[in-house]
Amino acid sequence: MWLTNLFGSAHSDRFFRLLRDHTRVLCEAADLLKTYVAGGDSSLPDAIDLLEHRSDEMVLRMTEALKDTFVTPIDRQDLYGLTEAIDDMVVYLNNAAREVRLMRVTPTPQMIEMARILAQAARDVDGGIDALARDPSRASEAGRAVMHAESLVENIYRDVICTLFDSDDLHSALKLREIYRHLSNCADRADSTGRLIGKIVVKTT
Numbered sequence: 001m002w003l004t005n006l007f008g009s010a011h012s013d014r015f016f017r018l019l020r021d022h023t024r025v026l027c028e029a030a031d032l033l034k035t036y037v038a039g040g041d042s043s044l045p046d047a048i049d050l051l052e053h054r055s056d057e058m059v060l061r062m063t064e065a066l067k068d069t070f071v072t073p074i075d076r077q078d079l080y081g082l083t084e085a086i087d088d089m090v091v092y093l094n095n096a097a098r099e100v101r102l103m104r105v106t107p108t109p110q111m112i113e114m115a116r117i118l119a120q121a122a123r124d125v126d127g128g129i130d131a132l133a134r135d136p137s138r139a140s141e142a143g144r145a146v147m148h149a150e151s152l153v154e155n156i157y158r159d160v161i162c163t164l165f166d167s168d169d170l171h172s173a174l175k176l177r178e179i180y181r182h183l184s185n186c187a188d189r190a191d192s193t194g195r196l197i198g199k200i201v202v203k204t205t
Helices: 002-007 012-037 044-068 076-102 109-132 136-165 172-203
Strands: none
Touching: 012 044, 012 076, 012 109, 044 076, 076 109, 076 172, 109 136, 109 172, 136 172
16 A cells, blocks of 8 residues: 555545545534524534534544555645644634533624634635645635635724723623634634645645
8 A cells, every 4th residue: 555655646636635525514614603693593503513523533534644645745744734724713613603502692793793704714715725736826816815814803803802891791791702712713723724725835836
């Protein structure tokens, strides 16, 4: 097996398929969170939690693929970095959904908007990774869109945190802050993904 993987290219597409499978999980989780905070069914956090488990499995599949293959279509560390950042995004989406339900928080307009932006960022991550193997220009454009999404989320986060504790209801403010932090952290990992897509394009063109 080692010699086959060393000199053959039959497994190159395997890595892009793994990444695309992973981004589909991410997109589904982000869309479910967007729906949930906009007034969706209370069972949606359970569905997002299942997607996080699937995301964990995707990380393991990528790890095993990297172990089994000597020659990879792009840098091994970049492949793992992409799947790790995607998994982190799913984790933070799941944390936000679970805590909205567990802490019985009523989603705010800012929360709804952050979730909407993250859902679009997930689609841009998917599009960027889909384009990596065949359209570097489109991949780079998608990576920049993901990075811009992070800026939009961070602007909302800073604005809402500045006024969050003006309320007399400290208990509620602390709950909201935790959820905003999960969404902000998700945006940070989206930014890492967008930057990595751009880095890969530079390295491979």
